[in-house]
Amino acid sequence: MLSSPKGIAIAVFLLAVALISVAGGALGAAFGGGFIGGAVPLILIPAELVTYIGDYQLTNTAVMFFAALLVLVVLTWLATRKLSEVPGRWQSLMEVMYEFFIGLAESTSGKAGRIFLPVATAIFLVVLFSNWLGVVPVVGTIGRVETTQEFFFHKFEKKLEENHAEALLDGLHHDVGKNGEGLGHFIESHADDKDLQKYLGKTMETYGEERFVVFDGGGVRILPLGRGEDYKLSLIDIVAYDVEDPVHPTAADVVKIAQRVDGSVAPGVTPSTEFYSANPGEYAGMEGKRVGLLVPYLRGSSTDLNMTLAIAIFAMVSVQFWGIKTLGVWGYWDKFVGNPFKRNPIDLFVGILELVGEFIKVISFTFRLFGNMFAGEILLIAMGFLFPLIGMIPFIGLELFVGFIQAIIFSVLTLMFGAFAIMPHHHPEGDHHEGEGH
Amino acid sequence: MDALGIDLPRLLTFLVGFTVIAVFLRMFLYGPIIRMLDQRADRIRDSLEAAENARAEAASSAERVEQELANARREGQELIAEARDAAGRLREQEAERTRAQVEEMLDRAREEIRRERSAAVEEVRSEFAGIAILAAERIVEQSLDESAHRELIDRVLEEGLDARNN
Numbered sequence: 001m002l003s004s005p006k007g008i009a010i011a012v013f014l015l016a017v018a019l020i021s022v023a024g025g026a027l028g029a030a031f032g033g034g035f036i037g038g039a040v041p042l043i044l045i046p047a048e049l050v051t052y053i054g055d056y057q058l059t060n061t062a063v064m065f066f067a068a069l070l071v072l073v074v075l076t077w078l079a080t081r082k083l084s085e086v087p088g089r090w091q092s093l094m095e096v097m098y099e100f101f102i103g104l105a106e107s108t109s110g111k112a113g114r115i116f117l118p119v120a121t122a123i124f125l126v127v128l129f130s131n132w133l134g135v136v137p138v139v140g141t142i143g144r145v146e147t148t149q150e151f152f153f154h155k156f157e158k159k160l161e162e163n164h165a166e167a168l169l170d171g172l173h174h175d176v177g178k179n180g181e182g183l184g185h186f187i188e189s190h191a192d193d194k195d196l197q198k199y200l201g202k203t204m205e206t207y208g209e210e211r212f213v214v215f216d217g218g219g220v221r222i223l224p225l226g227r228g229e230d231y232k233l234s235l236i237d238i239v240a241y242d243v244e245d246p247v248h249p250t251a252a253d254v255v256k257i258a259q260r261v262d263g264s265v266a267p268g269v270t271p272s273t274e275f276y277s278a279n280p281g282e283y284a285g286m287e288g289k290r291v292g293l294l295v296p297y298l299r300g301s302s303t304d305l306n307m308t309l310a311i312a313i314f315a316m317v318s319v320q321f322w323g324i325k326t327l328g329v330w331g332y333w334d335k336f337v338g339n340p341f342k343r344n345p346i347d348l349f350v351g352i353l354e355l356v357g358e359f360i361k362v363i364s365f366t367f368r369l370f371g372n373m374f375a376g377e378i379l380l381i382a383m384g385f386l387f388p389l390i391g392m393i394p395f396i397g398l399e400l401f402v403g404f405i406q407a408i409i410f411s412v413l414t415l416m417f418g419a420f421a422i423m424p425h426h427h428p429e430g431d432h433h434e435g436e437g438h
Numbered sequence: 439m440d441a442l443g444i445d446l447p448r449l450l451t452f453l454v455g456f457t458v459i460a461v462f463l464r465m466f467l468y469g470p471i472i473r474m475l476d477q478r479a480d481r482i483r484d485s486l487e488a489a490e491n492a493r494a495e496a497a498s499s500a501e502r503v504e505q506e507l508a509n510a511r512r513e514g515q516e517l518i519a520e521a522r523d524a525a526g527r528l529r530e531q532e533a534e535r536t537r538a539q540v541e542e543m544l545d546r547a548r549e550e551i552r553r554e555r556s557a558a559v560e561e562v563r564s565e566f567a568g569i570a571i572l573a574a575e576r577i578v579e580q581s582l583d584e585s586a587h588r589e590l591i592d593r594v595l596e597e598g599l600d601a602r603n604n
Contacts, residue, residue: 046443062451069459076467083470085478094471102475118468122460301452305442310452314460 021389043378047304048146048295049154052178060296061304064139068129068301075125097121104412108419112326116418119318123311124411127302131373131403134300135396140377143296148212148238149261153180155207159199168195187258191251200254204246208236302373302406305366312365315414316358323421335425361417365410372406566598 022028047059078090087095101121105113133139153176160169168190175186190196212235236246238260243253301307323332336355340348376399383391570591577587 044443045441047448056447059448062448062455065452065455069455072459072463076463079467080470083474085474085481087474091471091474094467095475098468098471098475102472117472118464119460121468122456122463125463126456126459304448304452305444306448307452309444310449311456314453314456 017389021387021391024389025387025391026385027387043381045305045374047299047306048143050144050295050297059304059306060143060299061301061307064133064298065130065301065304065307067298068126068133071129071133072125097124101411101415105415105419108416109422112422113415113419115322115325116318116415119315120411120415120418123315123414124407127311127369127410128404128407130301130307131406132400134303134373134377135380135399135403137392137396139298139300140296140381142298143294146295147180148235149180149183151210151212152203152207152235152261153183156183156199156203159203159206163199163202165195165199168193168199184258184261187261188255191254191258197249197251197254200257201247201249204236204249204257208234208246210235212238300373300377302369302403303377305370308370309362309366311369311410312362315365315410316362316417319414319417319421320358322418326422327424331424332421335421335423338425365413369406369410372402376402562598566595569598570594 023031047061050058050060050063052058075090075094079094080091082088083091098117098121101117101124102114105116105120107113109116157169157172160172171190172186175189176182187196187200243249243256246253246257249257320332323335326332327335336351337343337348338351343351376395380392380395380399383395573594574587574591577590
């Protein structure tokens, strides 16, 4: 390869990219480099809000979920538009997938195993494409800047809901828009309210250290190149830098906080230089910039617990349905508890454990998929941060593989749980006589 | 729950979305493809059976042909044997007939010969008688001794017949 000029050119190019990547990334930043190091986006477990549709909150994971469903609809169209006994490419692909599951179902439960297939294969396809779409490069890097006002508003709203502060919540919903417009005014006008001071303090306490990235402006953003860490501010720095004790604010503190909230974030309003005066050296040169969080428009839907929980619930409800359909209500109940007075105590205990296990399975399903995919997303972000340009490449391959494996695990486990569910209960030897009464 | 971002409207979004796509896939992907797979499995099973039948048929027909050939061969053999027998019999018959004819011809020839000989003897005898009479006449001319004459005549006759018989 190195013998031809072309080969040498390619090698030099790759070496240069690698050097730029190492020197320009977070690693290089420690030695005065880091010129293309991206800001680390805020990593949040809950899905970020993209927009409101009426009162409904459209999250970025929901957007990707619908995208995955759309892909499946297209796939269905491709696979079935020229359905024939001599299959085309897409049809073959789907047939291979279905045959894998048919083989699995029939090897565990015989012909009866076919009832698992529609659900198990739907889970496989949905999870697979949700996982894979989350790895597509643009996903997670294009987004909107969530203003501190908006961020603060949602946190404050949640705090009030948690503490059942109905009166304040009503006032908040009445006076403040969905994206937090006028929040500062609302806080200022309720400055004397002890409840507000208390919950405001709790909010500052909980979210005060949340870091915000400084941006040049609003609108659609690509994750900015720049010195990530240096450009981050905590909520306390932004909102309450001159408040003595943000956890227990006084009425005067509340007014200060309200001024910061409105002044720093109202669209089009340039924060005053005074705003940074608490740490003038640290925040020099940031006047006139927007402070906020980058909220990606798109995020792999399997990194949202709501999605994994929804599918886990669907899967386990299906499993119970198959069990009851095959064994009857009593027959299925008999697998677990049966008649508690006729069963020996150890079996009864085991049965109750198994019953609880059915609910635990929902949780294990939920967190297995979520954990794997969320970790993968963070891994990609971290690699993009450490080694921009090239760091992600091997891990994208890895994530595609993990996504596939997780889809297989989810669907095959559903199928296996189904196979267990339709197996009739066998009474152990000692219990046999008592079991006859059923 | 708040820290994990789980809330009901979002959960329902995914639950409803998943249910809808599961039903959609069941109707438009799983259904048609499974139908197609089963159809193809049936078709293959049928083809295999047909091939098996054809093979069995071919085998049995080959056997039949074989058997027929053997039959034909045996029949041919039999025919040949029969023909050979018939030919043998015919030849024997013919030989028999020929022998009989020859016998008959021989018999007839013998009969003829015997007849001719008796005729010849008769003729000779009558000729001898004439000769004898002639001789007698001659003798008589010389001497009329009756007894001598008779003896002479018989002797002549005797001689003549013996000569004839030998």
